[in-house]
Every structure is written in structure tokens, then in C-alpha cells.
Amino acid sequence: MPPIVSFFLRRLLGALPVLVVVxxxxxxxxxxxxxxxVDSYVARSGAMDAEQMAQLRQDWGLDKGPxxxxxxxxxxxxxxxxxxxxxxxxxxxxxxxxxxxITLLLMGVxxxxxxxxxxxxGILAGASPGSFRDRFLSIxxxxxxxxxxxxxxxxxxxxxxxxxxxxxxxxxxxxxSGKSGLARLGDIAAHLILPVASLAMVYLVLYLRLMRDxxxxxxxxxxxxxxxxxxxxxxxxxxxxxxxxxxxxVVTMLGLQAAAMLGGSVVVESVxxxxxxxxxxAEAVARRDTPLLLGVILCSAVxxxxxxxxxxxAYGKLDPRVRAGR
Amino acid sequence: xxxxxxQVKNLNxxxxxxxxxxxxxxxxxKGERLAVIGESGSGKSTLAMAIAGLLPKQARxxxxxxxxxLSHSPKPGKDIGVLFQDPSGSLDPVMKIGDQIxxxxxxxxxxxxxxxxxxxxxxLDRVRIxxxxxxxxxxxxxxxxxxxxxxxxxxxxxxxxxxxIADEPTSALDTVVQRHIVDLLDELVREAGLTLLFVTHDIxxxxxxxxxxxxxxxxxxxxxxxxxxxxxxxxHPYTRALINTHISLDTPRAKRLAExxxxxx
Amino acid sequence: xxxxRRLNLEARIGAVMLSxxxxxxxxxxxxxxxxxxxxxxxxxxxxxxxxxHVLGTDRLGRDVLAGLLHGTRTTLLVAFFSAAAALxxxxxxxxxxxxxxxxxxxVLMRITEAFQTVPGFLLALAAxxxxxxxxxxxxxxxSLGNWTQAxxxxxxxxxxxxxxxxxxxxxxxxxxxxxxxxREILPNAFGPTVSLAAxxxxxxxxxxxALSFLGFGDPNRVTWGSMIAEGRTVLRAAPYxxxxxxxxxxxxxxxxxxxxxxxxxxxxxxx
Numbered sequence: 001m002p003p004i005v006s007f008f009l010r011r012l013l014g015a016l017p018v019l020v021v022v023x024x025x026x027x028x029x030x031x032x033x034x035x036x037x038v039d040s041y042v043a044r045s046g047a048m049d050a051e052q053m054a055q056l057r058q059d060w061g062l063d064k065g066p067x068x069x070x071x072x073x074x075x076x077x078x079x080x081x082x083x084x085x086x087x088x089x090x091x092x093x094x095x096x097x098x099x100x101x102i103t104l105l106l107m108g109v110x111x112x113x114x115x116x117x118x119x120x121x122g123i124l125a126g127a128s129p130g131s132f133r134d135r136f137l138s139i140x141x142x143x144x145x146x147x148x149x150x151x152x153x154x155x156x157x158x159x160x161x162x163x164x165x166x167x168x169x170x171x172x173x174x175x176x177s178g179k180s181g182l183a184r185l186g187d188i189a190a191h192l193i194l195p196v197a198s199l200a201m202v203y204l205v206l207y208l209r210l211m212r213d214x215x216x217x218x219x220x221x222x223x224x225x226x227x228x229x230x231x232x233x234x235x236x237x238x239x240x241x242x243x244x245x246x247x248x249x250v251v252t253m254l255g256l257q258a259a260a261m262l263g264g265s266v267v268v269e270s271v272x273x274x275x276x277x278x279x280x281x282a283e284a285v286a287r288r289d290t291p292l293l294l295g296v297i298l299c300s301a302v303x304x305x306x307x308x309x310x311x312x313x314a315y316g317k318l319d320p321r322v323r324a325g326r
Numbered sequence: 327x328x329x330x331x332x333q334v335k336n337l338n339x340x341x342x343x344x345x346x347x348x349x350x351x352x353x354x355x356k357g358e359r360l361a362v363i364g365e366s367g368s369g370k371s372t373l374a375m376a377i378a379g380l381l382p383k384q385a386r387x388x389x390x391x392x393x394x395x396l397s398h399s400p401k402p403g404k405d406i407g408v409l410f411q412d413p414s415g416s417l418d419p420v421m422k423i424g425d426q427i428x429x430x431x432x433x434x435x436x437x438x439x440x441x442x443x444x445x446x447x448x449x450l451d452r453v454r455i456x457x458x459x460x461x462x463x464x465x466x467x468x469x470x471x472x473x474x475x476x477x478x479x480x481x482x483x484x485x486x487x488x489x490x491i492a493d494e495p496t497s498a499l500d501t502v503v504q505r506h507i508v509d510l511l512d513e514l515v516r517e518a519g520l521t522l523l524f525v526t527h528d529i530x531x532x533x534x535x536x537x538x539x540x541x542x543x544x545x546x547x548x549x550x551x552x553x554x555x556x557x558x559x560x561x562h563p564y565t566r567a568l569i570n571t572h573i574s575l576d577t578p579r580a581k582r583l584a585e586x587x588x589x590x591x
Numbered sequence: 592x593x594x595x596r597r598l599n600l601e602a603r604i605g606a607v608m609l610s611x612x613x614x615x616x617x618x619x620x621x622x623x624x625x626x627x628x629x630x631x632x633x634x635x636x637x638x639x640x641x642x643x644h645v646l647g648t649d650r651l652g653r654d655v656l657a658g659l660l661h662g663t664r665t666t667l668l669v670a671f672f673s674a675a676a677a678l679x680x681x682x683x684x685x686x687x688x689x690x691x692x693x694x695x696x697x698v699l700m701r702i703t704e705a706f707q708t709v710p711g712f713l714l715a716l717a718a719x720x721x722x723x724x725x726x727x728x729x730x731x732x733x734s735l736g737n738w739t740q741a742x743x744x745x746x747x748x749x750x751x752x753x754x755x756x757x758x759x760x761x762x763x764x765x766x767x768x769x770x771x772x773x774r775e776i777l778p779n780a781f782g783p784t785v786s787l788a789a790x791x792x793x794x795x796x797x798x799x800x801a802l803s804f805l806g807f808g809d810p811n812r813v814t815w816g817s818m819i820a821e822g823r824t825v826l827r828a829a830p831y832x833x834x835x836x837x838x839x840x841x842x843x844x845x846x847x848x849x850x851x852x853x854x855x856x857x858x859x860x861x862x
Contacts (some may be wrong), residue, residue, distance in 0.1 A: 016703050017709055018701055018705045019706045019708075021701055021702055021704075021705035022705045022709055024703075025705060025706075025786075026709070026717065029717060029721055030717065030720075030721060031726050032721050033720065033721040035799055041575070046729075061706045083339070096646055142845070142848060142849070142852075143845060144754070145844075145848060146793070146840075146841045146842075146844035146845035147841050147844075148797050148800055148801065148837070148841075148844075150800075150801055150804055150819075150846070151800075151833070151837035151840065154819065154823060154826065154830075154834075154837070155834060155837070157824060157826065158830040158833075158834070162826065162827050162830070177636065180779060187394065200738075210716065216470070221414030221415070221416050221598075222410065222412060222416070223415055223416060223417055223419070223604060224382060225410075226379060226408070226410055226415065226478070227417040227480075228402065229378060229380055229402050229403065229406075229407075229408035229410075229482075230402065230403040230407075230408075230430045230433075230481055230484070230485065231401055231402040231403025231404055231430070231433055231434060231485060232403070232429060232430065232433060233433065236429065236433075239419065240429075241418050244418075244420060244421070245418070245419070245420055247672065248420070256707075259707065259708065260710070260712075261711045262710045262713070263710030263711055263712030263736075264712070266712055266713065266716070266805070267712075267801045267804060267805060268802075270804075270805055279718060280851075281713055282716065282805050284718070284720075285716050285717070285720040288636065288720065288804070293717055295688055296713070297709055297714075297717060299714060300709060300710055300713055301705075301709050302710045304710070306784055309849065318420075319420060320419075320420055320465040320467070321419065321420075321467050322463070
């Protein structure tokens with residue numbers, strides 16, 4: 001087995017206890033809800049007599065104790081079955097896997113943008129700590145850091161979709177546009193610009209600040225004066241040495257922020273009417289669809305674990321000291 | 327008398343109104359090996375850094391440092407190579423050592439990246455790193471302290487400087503390794519005909535390897551001259567005290583220092 | 592005014608801003624008496640167009656300024672208490688974990704990790720779906736995803752304090768382990784945790800706003816998030832209805848960040 005595969009498997013196995021805690025915890029939490037899935041089903045689909053409701057409870061296993069239900073859920077889960085969504089009337093897994101790719105695309109593009117532009121601006125600020133450029137970027141980033149993503153989304157809609165009419169108001173692509181190939185890709189890209197910007201902005205300034213702060217610490221490292229003594233040019237010291245060293249903790253942050261960004265996508269997707277995984281979470285809550293909500297929580301935990309794994313792999317590639325230690 | 331390689335005249339350096347060097351003047355001939363000795367805080371490192379052009383920004387200085395031996399003002403890395411005390415702090419932890427040496431060669435000699443990498447391998451060989459070609463792609467943490475100091479030496483020499491400044495290059499290493507590093511340094515300096523300025527508190531080292539000795543005390547140059555003369559017939563009481571402390575390292579420190587009487591100076 | 596003098600410019604600006612916000616929250620019933628959810632005028636009056644409604648009215652004719660002022664109360668109340676709850680729970684878990692070590696540490700850290708793995712916002716959503724929206728349940732729901740950082744920081748601090756002299760002294764004096772943990776170690780480990788306070792408060796404000804924006808806030812109270820959501824339905828005709836409460840949010844979060852930066856910088860100076 002290639003080392004990278006065994007590393008991957010070992011890490012996934014190591015994450016298993018955490019997933020079990022997530023499963024038990026969210027199961028317990030959702031058990032505490034007053035009223036069950038049948039109640040909410042009836043509330044939505046209209047009249048149903050007591051006998052029908054009892055039958056449905058039996059069908060969904062709701063007449064048994066919580067321990068029984070947990071065991072049933074866990075057994076099914078081991079086979080990849082996430083249960084039945086009462087509001088979509090489809091298997092939870094199929095609903096989730098239909099919605100997940102859009103959110104992963106949104107998060108992936110947002111992360112890439114936030115990381116690349118954020119660390120680039122961070123390098124500009126950190127290249128000379130205390131300079132005017134540094135102070136300007138620091139103050140601007142502090143102000144932007146306070147802006148909630150969903151509100152930023154609304155402001156962007158007002159400016160770019162309503163006033164200027166440059167970009168679509170929402171959705172993931174133009175409905176029934178008949179576009180295909182590149183034209184369709186372009187259409188999706190145009191729909192993605194505003195949501196990505198709203199989701200990425202906070203992380204962009206976060207990475208900017210991290211990069212800048214780390215760089216200003218690294219300037220005090222003795223190896224920097226050794227480089228100066230060797231006559232290495234200032235720009236090479238900034239980009240190839242100081243920034244290269246400073247980017248490592250920023251990469252670690254990428255993994256830690258995966259959970260937060262997934263949470264952020266719930267609101268941003270709602271603002272832009274994007275039928276993704278995040279909005280699914282809000283829908284599951286609004287429709288009191290407990291199996292779906294449980295599935296959403298588990299899937300987001302798995303997504304976060306995998307994101308962290310990928311970040312650790314990337315970190316290992318970037319930091320030779322970790323690579324050797326593995 | 328031939329024109330000196332380096333001429334320091336009335337050099338004053340202070341940090342936030344605290345003087346570190348006061349009125350220091352010293353000449354260095356081409357190919358000469360000068361040892362600057364003194365206890366910690368005597369200003370010996372400050373003198374080395376001032377000559378290397380590496381004083382921190384907050385330092386204030388006056389006086390002149392001229393290089394009559396050079397046709398231009400000296401460039402760090404190209405004309406002056408510097409070796410620092412802490413070998414770990416001399417290298418970027420996340421860059422291959424081959425690249426760190428090669429970037430110096432490329433910067434100062436206008437050669438291509440490939441040629442610079444070849445030169446880096448040659449330099450690694452010269453500083454006795456085994457299997458230099460394959461070690462080009464290793465990172466600093468894969469080497470011992472002594473090896474790191476050798477690599478730092480290779481990087482300091484990669485620009486073909488004519489002056490090498492070594493600021494206590496061995497004091498962070500253990501005794502056996504110290505000896506190897508000093509021998510190597512000596513050999514490289516002789517081979518390339520370099521002018522050497524090394525800062526040390528080790529008088530034995532200075533007496534073995536230096537042509538000239540300069541003694542610093544509280545930021546002032548109290549004595550300078552040929553090694554044999556300074557150590558054999560010290561004129562200044564502080565030099566005498568330094569020599570005595572070295573001879574009897576076993577005596578308690580308080581007693582050793584008692585001989586340095588400020589009133590005599 | 593000793594504290595004031597020790598703050599830097601940023602923190603002072605933040606403190607002034609936050610004080611004004613607190614004052615707004617306290618004086619809201621005086622400046623804008625009555626129910627902020629009551630209809631008091633013509634619908635969709637533009638800002639600065641009417642003396643009775645300085646910031647205009649919404650789609651139904653409710654005063655925007657009244658909503659803004661009363662919204663400050665909800666925001667600050669929820670944010671303060673959920674951040675406090677998160678810090679307290681986090682530092683207790685961290686202290687236990689760090690001091691007890693061994694199996695207890697492993698279990699507690701797995702639980703902390705599990706909480707970090709699920710997005711805090713999702714946790715809050717799930718909790719609200721169970722408890723229903725009200726101020727106390729919002730506080731609970733928000734702190735659910737907010738305590739893990741405090742636990743980690745406290746644990747690290749406790750681990751470094753555990754071997755110190757005063758702990759050994761307490762041990763020789765015959766204090767029981769939990770007594771040592773909570774009477775000797777926790778108070779000393781609290782410093783770094785407090786510097787997390789600003790981050791926790793800011794996060795809580797943003798989560799509360801997002802929850803009420805999605806319609807999961809307390810329906811009997813005005814919140815900035817619900818005002819933004821309300822304005823969204825008439826975003827084309829009256830964008831200010833969403834923009835004005837958003838600006839209030841930005842100012843509040845910014846003031847908290849400014850104070851937090853001032854505090855954490857001092858934290859670094861004082862060893």
C-alpha cells in the first residue's frame with residue numbers, strides 16, 4: 001500500500017471515535033425534541049386519523065424505545081444507509097448527495113480565493129510591518145472582519161444585481177437556459193461570483209491578518225539577518241523566505257476554518273437561493289425532518305474531517321520538518 | 327607600508343543612548359587574520375556587525391569604515407561573508423540547503439540556477455559534507471549543529487567574498503566539533519587567501535590562529551598588535567587580566583575578575 | 592480610570608463604541624417607548640424623510656429606529672450570556688481535562704474534538720429545532736458550538752501550571768485533586784481564556800444574527816437579523832431596510848474586535 005493511502009486510512013480510523021461521539025451526541029439532542037417526525041409530517045400533509053398515525057409510527061420505528069432506534073440507526077449507518085427523509089420522502093443519502101457537490105464547489109472556490117488573495121495581501125502588509133501600506137491593510141481588514149457574510153451578500157445583490165444588473169440575483173444557474181458546455185460553465189461561474197465573495201470575504205481578511213502577523217514575527221528570526229548578510233535581495237527575502245515560512249500556520253487554519261465555512265454556507269446559500277447542502281440544513285430544521293438533520297450533521301462532520309486530512313497532507317508537503325517526522 | 331584592506335576610524339556605535347563602541351580605530355591588511363577578544367558586552371560583536379554593515383536599524387553610529395582594498399563599497403555576501411554564532415539561526419528551516427547556497431552564488435556571480443546548484447555542491451564538498459550532490463536537497467533539520475555551521479560557511483563563501491567575518495562561530499557547539507570547525511575555517515581562509523576577522527572569547531583559539539589580536543573592553547579598544555606581542559607582553563592591565571583568567575580557569579570567577587581593577591585602566 | 596489609561600487607541604475607540612451601544616440598549620424603552628413590533632406609521636417611509644420616523648419605517652409601517660434600539664438589547668443580551676456560558680463551560684472542561692489527565696482527558700478531548708468537527712452554526716440550528724426559539728434557548732444553542740476553544744486554551748494553560756510550585760504546595764497541604772484544580776489552577780489559567788472573550792462575543796453576535804435572519808430567532812423580540820430578513824423581501828424598493836440594521840451589526844462586532852485586540856496585546860506584554 002502506498003504510504004499516502006495507509007496514512008489516509010489510519011487517520012480516518014483515528015477519527016472514528018470522534019464520529020461516534022458526534023453520532024451519539026446529535027442523536028441524544030434530537031431525541032429531546034418534543035413531537036416526532038409523524039407529528040410534523042401530519043402538520044404538513046394534513047389530516048390523518050390516530051390509527052394511520054400509529055401505523056406510520058410503527059413503520060418508522062417510532063413506537064420503540066430510543067435505544068432500539070439508535071441501534072437500528074447505527075446498524076443501517078454501518079451499511080451506508082442514512083435513513084428516510086420525511087420531508088423529501090426520499091432516502092436521506094440521496095438528498096444529501098444531490099446537494100453536497102454544489103456546496104463543496106462553493107466552499108472550494110471560496111477557500112481558494114480567500115487563501116490566495118488573503119495571503120497575497122498579507123504578504124504585501126507583512127513585507128514591511130509598520131509601513132503605511134501595512135497600517136492601511138490592517139485597519140481595512142479589521143473593519144471587513146466585522147461584516148457578516150449574509151449581510152454582505154445582500155449588499156452585493158443590491159449593488160451588482162439590482163442596481164448595475166451585472167450579475168444574477170441568485171440560484172446556481174439560469175433555469176431552462178438551454179446552455180451547455182462552456183456557455184453553461186460561464187453561466188454557473190457568473191452565479192457563483194457573489195455567493196463566493198460573501199462567503200470568502202471574512203476568511204480572506206482572516207488569512208491576511210494571520211499572514212501579516214506571522215511575517216512580522218519571522219522578520220525577527222535570526223535567519224533573516226543571515227540572509228541579509230549574504231546579500232540576498234529584499235524581494236527574495238520577502239517572498240521566498242519570510243512569506244514561505246509564514247504561510248505554514250495559515251495553511252493549518254484552512255482546516256480549522258472548514259467547519260466554520262460550512263456553517264457560513266447555510267446562510268449564504270439561503271441568501272442566494274442556492275440549492276446546496278447548507279440550505280438543506282436550514283430546510284431540515286424548518287421542516288422538523290429529524291433523520292435528514294441527523295444525516296446533515298454526520299455528513300458535515302465527515303466533510304470537516306476529510307478537509308482537515310487534506311490540509312494535513314498539504315501541510316506535510318509544505319513543511320519538511322513534519323514530512324521527516326511522519 | 328602597504329595600503330590596508332580595511333580601515334576603521336573613530337567608530338562610535340550606540341543603542342538608545344547606551345554606547346556600545348567608543349572611538350574604535352583599527353586597520354586590517356589583506357590576508358590578515360584578526361581576532362577580536364573581550365568578554366561579553368565588550369562590544370566585540372558590535373564591531374563585527376558594524377564592519378559587515380549589519381547593525382540593527384535602531385543603532386546610531388559615527389566614524390568611518392573604509393575598504394581601500396576594494397574599488398567599490400563592499401556588498402554583503404559578495405565582498406563580505408559572515409558566519410554567525412548560532413548555526414541553526416543561520417539557515418531558513420524550510421528551504422533546501424542546496425538552494426540556500428545556490429541563491430547566494432546566483433545573486434552575486436550572475437550565473438544560471440543550474441550552474442549555481444553545481445557550485446553549491448562544490449562548496450558543500452569543500453566544507454566536507456559527505457555526498458554533497460545528494461545532500462543538496464536536504465533541509466537544515468536533517469543536519470547536526472556542526473554540519474549546519476559548515477553549511478552556513480558554504481553559504482557565506484558562495485559569493486566569493488574577500489573578507490570573512492566570523493562572530494563566535496564555534497561557541498554554540500561542543501568542544502570536539504569546535505576543533506573541526508576551526509580547522510576547516512583556517513584551511514578555507516588560507517586556501518582562498520581571505521582576510522579574516524573573528525570574534526571570540528577564547529584566548530587559546532586566538533593565540534593559535536590569529537596574526538593580530540584586538541582587545542575590547544567596555545566598548546573601547548584597549549590594545550591591539552601582533553598576537554605574539556599582545557599575549558606575550560601585554561601592555562594593558564585588562565589584557566593581562568584576561569590572560570590570567572584564561573590560565574587559571576579553575577579559580578572562582580569572582581577571584582579571577584578581581585584582578586581587573588577599573589581604576590587601573 | 593486606571594484601566595482606561597492602559598488601553599491603546601484602538602481599544603479606546605472600541606470601548607467608546609460599545610458603551611454607546613450599551614447605552615442605546617439601556618435607554619431603548621425611553622427613546623422609543625412602546626412595542627417596537629407595533630405599527631406606528633405609514634409603511635416604507637424613507638430615512639430622514641419624516642421627523643416621527645428618523646430612520647424611516649418598514650414594509651408594515653414599523654419604526655426602524657425603534658427596532659434598531661430594541662434590537663441592540665437582544666443582540667447584546669444573547670451575545671454576552673452565551674459567550675460567558677461558553678467561557679465558563681470551556682474552562683471547566685479544560686481544567687478537568689488538563690488536571691485529571693489520563694482516561695478523563697482522552698474522553699473530554701474526544702468530546703471537544705467532536706464539537707469542533709460539527710459546524711457551530713449547525714449545532715445551534717439543531718439545538719433551536721429541539722428547544723424552540725427564545726432568548727435562553729438561543730443562549731444555550733449558541734454557546735454549544737462556542738466553548739471548545741476556551742476548553743483547549745485552558746487545558747494547555749493547566750498542563751503548564753500543573754507542575755508549578757504552588758500546586759505542589761497545595762498537594763502537600765493535603766488538598767483534594769478537584770479542590771486544587773478549581774481553587775488553585777483554574778483561577779491562574781483564566782487569563783489567556785479571558786482574551787478569548789472578545790472572539791466569543793463577536794462570534795455569538797454573528798451567529799445570533801444569522802439565526803434570526805433565517806427565521807430561527809425569538810419571534811417575540813426585534814433583532815437585527817430579523818430586521819435584515821424583513822427588509823430583504825423589499826430589497827429592490829427599499830434596500831435601506833436591510834442595510835441599516837446590518838451597519839449596526841458591523842459596528843457592534845467591530846467595537847468588540849477593537850477591544851479584544853487592545854486586551855490581547857496587553858496580555859502579551861504582561862507575562
